[in-house]
Amino acid sequence: MDSLSDTTGTTRPSLQFEQIARIDARDKASGRTRYMSDLSFPGMLYATFVRSRFPHALIRRVDTSKALALPGVVAVLTAADVPGFNGFGIVVPDMPVICGDKVRYLGDTVALVAAESGRIAEQAAKLVDVDYEELPVVDDPVAALLPNAPKVHDKGNICLHTLIAKGDVEQGFREADLIIDHEYRTPRQAHVPLETESGVAVPEADGSLSMYAGSQYAFRDQLQLARILGMNPRMIHVVSNPVGGGFGSKDELTIQGGLALLAMKTGRPVKVSLSREESLVSGWKRHPFIIRMKTGFKKDGTLVANDVVCYEDKGAYSSLGGPVLNLALEHASSLYRVPNTRHEGWAVFTNNGTCGAMRGFGVPQVLFAIESNMNEAAEKLGLDSVTIRHRNVLHQGEVSPIGHTLRTGVSMDLVLDAIERSDLWQRRTEYKRAERPWLKRGVALAIAPQGAGLGLGIPDYGGAYIDLEKDGTFTLRIGLVEYGQGTHTGFVQMAAALLHVHPSRIRLIAGQTRDSVDAGPATASRSTYTASNAIAAAYDDFCNKVEQAVDGPDSTGVASSCTSRDGGMETPAGFRSYEQLAEDYAQEVLLRGEGYFVWPTADREIPGAAGLPHWIYSFAAQAALVEVNTLTGETQLLRVATALDTGCTINREQVEAQIDGGVAQGQGFALSEDTLITKGQVRSKNFSTYVIPTVQDVPSHEYIVLENPEGTSPLGVRGIGEVTMVPIIPAIPLAIHDATGVWVRHLPATPERVYRLLHPMMDE
Amino acid sequence: MKVRIKLFQDYKRYHDTPDYELDLPEGTTAGAIVQELGIKGPELAYLILILKGKRVLDDYILHDGDELVFAAPIGGG
Structure with a gap:
């Protein structure tokens, strides 16, 4: 097993991030942005x-x-x-x-x-x-594995098969006092x-x-x-x-x-x-999963074994289906202490559209299963859902369910503690009082890790440039695309904090090949973390360049003595404002700081699982209050509490916006969204049949933002883009169970599905 | 000069070992290593060369101690 080493970065906790509105807000709100x-x-x-x-x-x-x-x-x-x-x-x-x-x-x-x-x-x-x-159409990923199934591709229907095992899962089940064994199904979310x-x-x-x-x-x-x-x-x-x-x-x-x-x-x-x-x-969709999960517990709720088989409906083409499957398998036992695991999965070609990357990247599917099994075990063992999780969450330095050592910033217990302290959880008895006898309310919580970055074996890197312009302002160049997350505002805030200038003094050029620098894809909760490292490295290089410019050829150009403050820099020749530096040194030549960064990775791959393991994770816990109409099966999400570890918050407003968006997307996954395909024919082609939450459906929200600095980021940040939508997905069906007593194991929990669970005889 | 070569993903099959050192004459370009390995076709079109987190092109002149990464820009999560 890989050796334990500490984090690699040096955090700069004293930085102050000017809290500003999104840099693109005015243009977008006024319609000036040209898409x-x-x-x-x-x-x-x-x-x-x-x-x-x-x-x-x-x-x-x-x-x-x-x-x-x-x-x-x-x-x-x-x-x-x-x-x-x-x-x-x-x-x-x-x-x-x-x-x-x-x-x-x-x-x-x-x-x-x-x-x-x-x-x-x-x-x-x-x-x-x-x-x-x-x-003949192949529309079932399990049937597609049969030897006589029609082939979608000449090589067959298996896009990827992965098996990860640790310990002895059968021995684990023999030692178990309780076994929870179910099949779960998840939707083809668009x-x-x-x-x-x-x-x-x-x-x-x-x-x-x-x-x-x-x-x-x-x-x-x-x-x-x-x-x-x-x-x-x-x-x-x-x-x-x-x-x-x-x-x-x-x-x-x-x-x-x-x-x-x-x-x-x-x-x-x-x-x-x-x-x-x-x-x-x-268009691309989220992969529907069929998950068979058998989980063994001791009487005190301690996990002893988890046997997971996933069938991923790949649709017609590979795209990122392999990495999605592997990330799902990495998270199939969450980050719980499970001594014996067997995580197996198939990504299977079918004629059901085509699936690719989507926020969460396989993690929402498997977290729905493991968090559901955890709650069912808690109920059968007479434990509460917080206690059973506390008993099993991993800490830094421990070995994960797939066998790698967790080396940096593990916050499972931190987010669990925080969600337990939330107003929604503390006053859940009060919140659960419904106004009509046919309306039932329930509250449940769930926690989730989300691997960040591209994983082992995939070079994960990023660069940034900081240019001093002739008028003393700056241009920040970085390739990372922004598609709504608010990251570009964060990048400018980071550079501004390092340079000690107002963010309005920095122009950003990003998301294009000619005038920015490659910083990898805007995926995998990696943008803010990558940028924090690349921009900090560019700032350090900029300090070196200033020293070289001021000191001339005698400068060592290695460890700069220059530091920024109050709109300028302390240099070997004294304080110089950026306007003075530009006037003296940036009129004829470009004064540019270049920063490059390579993600830290584990030094040993999980055998048979390309891209695994991840080194850094995001963490969130969420609690949901739902109201179920037992006459119609309709479920409303009334209130959500989110405890999220940002490592270091760059822009509080954007963090809350990410939580809002994540909850809405998770709400859609859990309650209404599914691209229905029958015999390869798409049945939900527009918003009358593909139902997404609207502003009328989203819940009131309680935000708990935690800051456990990620040591490998010089600013302490970690990505949050994906994990904000993950725990809400199991929390909603578990809250339906709390309200009504039925276990929802097939999402979305549409009114029809919940009604049939509530009234099983109606099917006969 | 000594240059370390690291091959990732499908590019591993172009050499006996994915991680090795070369002794090269001064002035050797990254493109010369690509050519020497015989990478061509769609795999050449999708190749990126990375040096300590920085993308370099095939005309980059290698230096003693460089570690040149060969990879495709595939994603993960």
Whole structure:
């Protein structure tokens, strides 16, 4: 097992972060922000993606002649028109940009159309004649594993199989006084960002391509597009900001490949903005899981074994399905002290749409199962739900359920203590009084860790530049995209705190390939933590550069004696304001601090599980008050308390906003959201059938923000973007149990599902 | 000069060991190592080179003590 070592960073706890409104708030609130769907260029064409008519079929022939003959149509492309590699995918590039021989789900593209107007492009799309040979549909991930199941891909239906084991799980069950053994099912949640997949590809006069499309990693889009186009990536410039929401749906490529092909073919800018229906049919989704979890306990609630089998419905293409499965398996016993574990999972190809990254990345699915088993055990053993968790939570230095040592900042007990002290938990008896006899109220809590960063075996790095401008202001350059989290405001606040200037003195250039620096993807709760390290390193380098500038060639340029204060720096030549430094040293040459950072990782991989383990985790606990109408099965989420460890809070308002958003998304997962697919056909194509919480549904909120500094961040921060939506997911069905006595093991807990649990005889 | 090479993911198959040291003449570029390993096609198009957290391009001139990482920009969570 890997050796125990302490944290690597040096925190700077004395920093003061100026509390400001979001730097983009005014433009967004006033409508001045120009999203990708707002962009327009001279001579611009409009694209339509011709989607498959069948969820699984061979393509015999594609005839584009009628479409091409329609006046106003400029280009119709098929698979034969892809000049480079006809595939994309962050991990495995198995999704064709344009399908040539086979379609695997309804969102597959079989041709691309560019026309003078969107209406003409849509008419032309209907004229593309595709001759299909239908194939049997594979719509169940368990059935898809059978030897005689139709194959979605030539290599078969297994995208990934992982088995992680520790101790002797059978011996653990023999020692157990109580075994809880159930199957859980989770929904195919859609991200539904306000802005659907939208963008414009612009061919430039020098033969290069500019891609304006909301995404979560401009530098990776650049390489994926270079691979498709067969171009040098230096000839592709990607602008990914602003993004009208993502939640993981824009981590993978969406419309960029098709737009790039059409732009390079026609030599004109080409735009598309998907309709909500097309987005819901073709876009990435959260993987539905079937989870079989058998958990053994001693009489005092101590865990002795957990045997977990997960079936992940991958949908048609790989994307990030493998890493999602592995992160789920890392968290399948949460961070509880379980001596004997067996976590096994299959990511299985089906014709059920296609799934990829989504906030939580597999963790919400398995936390629903383990937290439910914990509460059921507590009830059967006569314990309360806080006591059983306290008895099992891990601390720093202990060994995780998958066998690695937890080395830094473990806050499971901290968030559990905090949620126990919350007003909602302390006064739960009072809160549970309902006004009508058919209305039942319940309160429950849950806790969650969430691995942050990309994990072992995946280089996880980031850079930032701090430039002193000629007028004494600063430009901060960092590649990380912002898609609603508020991170860009936080980046400016961090740099401002380090430089001792007001945030308004710093201009940010981010989320694009030409003028910012690669800092990795805006995923995996990594942005704020990565930026804290890269910006602090850039600040240190900037101090060195100032010393070199002031001292001249005699400077060692290693450990600077310069320090910032009051809008300037103490230098070997005395205090200089930034305006003076700029006047003296930044008129002819660029005074730039460069900072680079590599994430700390474990020194040993979990055998057979790529990307595992993680080194750093986020932590949250949440308690939920629900009211169940026993006559209709409808559940309302009335009140939530969240205890969240930020490590160090950069912007309190944004932390609360992340909690609000996380709870709403978790509420949707738990109560209403599911993309229904039958025989490969999508049944919930718009917001009348895909039901998300609205402002009328979200609960009142109690925020408890904890600051246990993460030692590997120089500012002490840790990511919070994902974990804010995780514990609420089990807390809601467990609160339904507290209210009514029924255990909900299939989410979402729709009125129909809860009603049937409350009235089981009605099914007969 | 001595340069350490670290291969990740699919790039591991281009060398017997994923972590090794090279003795190189001054002026050797990162691109020369890519060429020497024979990385081409879609894997070349998706390759990133990283040096202590900094992305470098194939024209980067290596220095004594450099540790050059070969990887694809895949994600995780």
